[in-house]
Amino acid sequence: MKKTVSRRNLLKGGLAGTAAIAVMKNNETQAAQTFEGYPEGMGVLVDLTRCVGCRSCEAACNKEQGLPEPAKPFDDYSVFDEIKHGQKRRTDETAYTIVNKYDIPELDHPLFRKVQCNHCQEPACLTSCFVNAYTKTPEGAVIYNSKVCVGCRTCMIACPFYIPTFKYSSAFNPRIMKCIFCYDTRLKDGKPPACVEACPQEALTFGRRNDLINMGRQRIRETPGKYVEHIYGETEVGGTAWMYLSSVSFDKVGFDTHVPKEPILNSVKEFLAIVPMVLTIWPGLFAGFHLLATRKEKIKEQEEKEEQV
């Protein structure tokens, strides 16, 4: 992190817009730059060998978050065959979590994978957002304040897992929509998210992230041959609060195994440093244009007056 910060400082100096510097000095922006996650936070260990694809987690999420009625009942398993734009189901503004089915040639049964926000330790959505709509809470949740969101979709592009989506209830009121780890209703009171509580198979284990890593390692160590020797999310994109165990290599169950080990934002910070600058000088530019325009008008008015005289 140190290195990138200094690289950023260099950038600041290089671009040297006074407006840009004003923004960089903003405390919140500073916090986002040096944010290194909360090692004591909570998380969930998802064990794909336990999941039976019952969709109880989806149903529980729908009710807990007051999401719209689904197109098909939650005990309808035909959704596993739905393909849109050549892809399996994705989370969207009506479903913060979904379960997909994967047929694995070498196994005599399919595997199921639950998808939701992974609540990264150093979230790309958070660091990319120039109005600071996102917060990583000490409990581990990545939440957002939709009131300040301007709907620029930067977080959508920044997220390595394609999680944030938008609801446009009106053109001027965009709302980020994604899993918030049931922060408001449960996590902040020390309770597990609704999906975890609903899962009959304890495929979802809620706990302190550090403990979950130990549990995951114990499962791998004590049942040789059952799991691939990797906990997805322990190191990916700098670590995620939701982590996964699988019996087959992760790319076979839809995981992106090419995400960097480093937090995503380390690689795009240069670009993102420019965004707030543009935004900050924008009011200035705008005021300038306005002045120019009004001055022209004033001059015109003046000329007209003079002509009349």
Place this chain on the structure above:
Amino acid sequence: MRTRKRIIQTAFALAFGGILIIPTHGWSMDAEDAPESVTIDSLANLYTGVEFNHAMHVEYASCQECHHHTTGGAVVNPNCARCHRNSGEADEVTCTGCHATNRFSETYIRALEAPELYHIDKPGLKGAYHLNCVSCHETTSGPTGCLDCHTMTESGEKMFNTGSHSPAKGQQSGH
């Protein structure tokens, strides 16, 4: 019943221990000690509980396969055997005796921090039931669907938007 049998066993052992060879399995529970049937419904909400036919399941699985080291039989899992090879019959043999219903509560999670604790990953009650039942049913071709063992309740239908709470027909095509 169990306690009385145990007392008699102990008395025998004390009286004749010196001259008789006490078979080790004499210390473990027998299938006949077990109940015919167990009602499993302490967590029932979205689904009805299950009337578990214990007598029938005894024919499919050894005591240890479900009761682990608590019924006194030799444990099969080498991880358990490290500590429980000779730990004998436990005072508590029920599922609820060890598998917590508050598995994800703050108190439970905090208790996992104890540095000497080995059982950091013991499933909660709901997990223990389903993990044990479903995995065995898969290998023995037993029932594995939710509704093969349970009946969905009214609140279940509401939760799953099914049955009397199915999505309105008109909206189904709108996606």
